[in-house]
Amino acid sequence: MKLIRVNMHKKTVTAESVPEDYKELGGRGLTSTLINREVPPKCDPLGPENKLIFAPGFLSGTPLPNTSRISVGSKSPLTGTIKESNAGGTASRALARLGITAIVVEGQSKQGDLNLLRIDEKGNASLVSAQEYRGMRTYRCTEKIRKTYGEKNSVLCIGPAGEYMLTAASIQSSDVDGHPCRAAARGGLGAVMGSKGLKALIVDQRGKSADTIADPEAFREAVKKVVKIVKDDHMNSEVMPKLGTAGLVAPVNTMGAFPCYNAKKGELDGWEKISGEVMADLIRKRGGKTTHTGCSQCIIHCSNVFVDKGGKYITSSLEYETIWAMGGMTAIADLDTIARLDNLCDDIGVDTMSTGVAIAVAMDAGYRAFGDGKAAIKLVEEIGSCTEIGTILGNGPAATGRYFNNTHVPVIKGQSIAGYDPRAMLGHGVTFSTSPMGADHTAGNVVGEYLEQKLDPLKVEGQVETSRYLQIAMAAFDTMGQCFMANVALLSPEGEEAFRNVISAKTGIRLGPDDFPHDMGIRVLKAEREFNRKAGFTKKDDRLPKFFYEEPLPPHNKVFVISDEEIDSTFDF
Amino acid sequence: MKLKVKLYGTLSCRFSDYQHLQGMEVEIPDGATVQDLLTLLELSESQNAVAIMEGRVLKKPDKIKHGITVNIFQAISGG
Numbered sequence: 001m002k003l004i005r006v007n008m009h010k011k012t013v014t015a016e017s018v019p020e021d022y023k024e025l026g027g028r029g030l031t032s033t034l035i036n037r038e039v040p041p042k043c044d045p046l047g048p049e050n051k052l053i054f055a056p057g058f059l060s061g062t063p064l065p066n067t068s069r070i071s072v073g074s075k076s077p078l079t080g081t082i083k084e085s086n087a088g089g090t091a092s093r094a095l096a097r098l099g100i101t102a103i104v105v106e107g108q109s110k111q112g113d114l115n116l117l118r119i120d121e122k123g124n125a126s127l128v129s130a131q132e133y134r135g136m137r138t139y140r141c142t143e144k145i146r147k148t149y150g151e152k153n154s155v156l157c158i159g160p161a162g163e164y165m166l167t168a169a170s171i172q173s174s175d176v177d178g179h180p181c182r183a184a185a186r187g188g189l190g191a192v193m194g195s196k197g198l199k200a201l202i203v204d205q206r207g208k209s210a211d212t213i214a215d216p217e218a219f220r221e222a223v224k225k226v227v228k229i230v231k232d233d234h235m236n237s238e239v240m241p242k243l244g245t246a247g248l249v250a251p252v253n254t255m256g257a258f259p260c261y262n263a264k265k266g267e268l269d270g271w272e273k274i275s276g277e278v279m280a281d282l283i284r285k286r287g288g289k290t291t292h293t294g295c296s297q298c299i300i301h302c303s304n305v306f307v308d309k310g311g312k313y314i315t316s317s318l319e320y321e322t323i324w325a326m327g328g329m330t331a332i333a334d335l336d337t338i339a340r341l342d343n344l345c346d347d348i349g350v351d352t353m354s355t356g357v358a359i360a361v362a363m364d365a366g367y368r369a370f371g372d373g374k375a376a377i378k379l380v381e382e383i384g385s386c387t388e389i390g391t392i393l394g395n396g397p398a399a400t401g402r403y404f405n406n407t408h409v410p411v412i413k414g415q416s417i418a419g420y421d422p423r424a425m426l427g428h429g430v431t432f433s434t435s436p437m438g439a440d441h442t443a444g445n446v447v448g449e450y451l452e453q454k455l456d457p458l459k460v461e462g463q464v465e466t467s468r469y470l471q472i473a474m475a476a477f478d479t480m481g482q483c484f485m486a487n488v489a490l491l492s493p494e495g496e497e498a499f500r501n502v503i504s505a506k507t508g509i510r511l512g513p514d515d516f517p518h519d520m521g522i523r524v525l526k527a528e529r530e531f532n533r534k535a536g537f538t539k540k541d542d543r544l545p546k547f548f549y550e551e552p553l554p555p556h557n558k559v560f561v562i563s564d565e566e567i568d569s570t571f572d573f
Numbered sequence: 574m575k576l577k578v579k580l581y582g583t584l585s586c587r588f589s590d591y592q593h594l595q596g597m598e599v600e601i602p603d604g605a606t607v608q609d610l611l612t613l614l615e616l617s618e619s620q621n622a623v624a625i626m627e628g629r630v631l632k633k634p635d636k637i638k639h640g641i642t643v644n645i646f647q648a649i650s651g652g
């Protein structure tokens with residue numbers, strides 16, 4: 001396996017074998033360790049000292065299903081912290097099967113220079129001028145690339161938002177159908193890619209030099225066990241294929257924890273209209289797909305294809321967090337508008353979550369009315385054209401709050417919360433406060449624990465411990481390239497053991513019960529927290545905005561009640 | 574007592590005339606518990622059904638209040 005370094009200033013590409021101490025890492029573990037070692041913590045995230053790293057998971061490219069997440073890591077221009085954002089699609093498997101552990105993009109192109117980084121079927125990397133792609137939106141860009149270089153290529157690219165270096169810009173990843181609809185959206189990594197002068201990474205999918213497996217027979221057996229656990233999981237076998245993550249709209253609203261009207265209420269008026277159940281009915285009636293494979297080697301199929309009244313493709317995988325941000329926060333209870341907004345964000349290359357929340361902050365300031373779908377579409381279009389208001393919104397909710405002088409901005413370390421209000425689901429407040437990534441939707445998502453009745457969302461007891469366990473586990477699984485849905489099914493002693501056996505069979509080194517996920521997760525989190533510390537972050541940054549402590553959220557009319565001391569005990573290592 | 578039940582996720586598949594936005598009416602004895610209701614609806618353990626009433630997740634032995642809507646979901650995780 002090799003590590004490719006690309007210097008955008010010198011236009012050089014070098015390959016080196018993977019250093020010994022990175023060998024058992026992949027995905028988030030690798031990107032975070034590398035950034036912590038190589039990126040000056042106080043550097044300008046959009047300057048030449050920052051690095052942008054693409055790393056398939058440690059198990060990506062192996063026959064283990066649901067291992068197609070690619071981690072993208074950097075210092076974030078949105079949060080100023082270390083950042084890993086991972087995306088599904090096809091690129092992770094493609095890179096791993098070319099024997100590539102990571103691509104490290106360094107330096108910065110000369111102003112006005114724009115490039116494609118192409119990895120051919122032999123795993124050789126080269127930079128190609130991308131002048132003709134300048135300003136192109138991601139759907140057109142991906143289509144043109146695949147026409148030019150062949151359909152058997154995965155594409156990770158930025159849209160206009162990334163080129164303009166807007167700090168909510170995403171990196172879009174092509175799915176199995178070749179649509180750039182999966183995203184490493186959080187943390188503004190699209191802006192880092194834009195700052196480097198890199199429009200797209202193109203990866204040939206025909207690689208055959210995947211990493212060796214030490215004990216193929218044991219690996220096959222271990223994979224069988226993991227697959228069985230994942231398939232036996234009711235959520236993965238029943239709910240995800242039929243509703244996807246949109247199945248959360250109903251329970252979270254019913255529990256009064258759906259942040260809406262810019263996090264001023266916990267239950268959206270008319271939420272039934274944007275529920276997963278209604279969405280699935282609508283998709284079925286129109287001839288779209290409620291069950292769809294978004295990523296290589298998926299056995300769960302949480303994705304969907306949303307079509308318009310005429311059956312025409314609008315977007316793929318309309319997901320919970322997007323429905324929440326674009327529909328809940330803005331009070332736009334209309335799936336067609338939300339789907340259109342999702343597609344626009346993917347096309348322009350901005351995070352749907354940050355953008356939805358930014359629009360909600362603007363609406364809350366009186367700039368537009370809550371529920372005005374047409375206005376929201378126009379505002380996202382403005383991001384694509386980089387108008388004044390487009391630039392503000394494209395820089396995320398905190399920038400929008402500053403512009404409108406609105407302090408009611410639900411961000412932690414500059415990044416918006418996800419679709420669970422910390423006042424009605426306390427554990428999410430712990431995760432949002434303490435995740436080294438800023439507020440995050442996957443880093444330690446607690447909602448499942450509430451629905452499984454393991455924890456009372458409104459009681460303090462157990463929230464810190466649960467968030468800690470989940471954050472550690474996710475940091476470990478994100479290192480492996482596993483998708484979240486499969487991870488959740490494996491969070492039991494039996495599941496973790498089955499998964500350890502897969503890793504052990506690959507490396508030939510037997511892992512003990514503490515090694516994974518616990519020790520691996522801690523190792524990753526330590527590196528991330530160390531970077532943040534050196535960048536100047538302190539405990540004081542691990543706090544929710546004031547209004548969560550002061551303004552009760554209807555319908556429960558509760559505030560966030562976990563003390564600072566308890567929050568600070570989350571990571572007492 | 575009569576109560577309104579709304580089914581979410583894939584739980585309504587078994588009830589052919591179930592209307593999503595309306596829910597359905599169910600008759601249960603006074604003092605019945607969540608478990609009684611799940612049994613009546615033949616929702617099995619493996620379906621991970623969870624009842625939410627007045628914004629709170631209920632435990633199986635919890636008694637169901639009069640004149641209330643019970644929402645039944647399947648436990649899922651987010652991300």
Ligand code: SF4
Nearest residue numbers: 294295298300302483
């Ligand atoms: S379950 Fe969803 S996110 Fe996970 S691999 Fe399948 S399509 Fe991708």
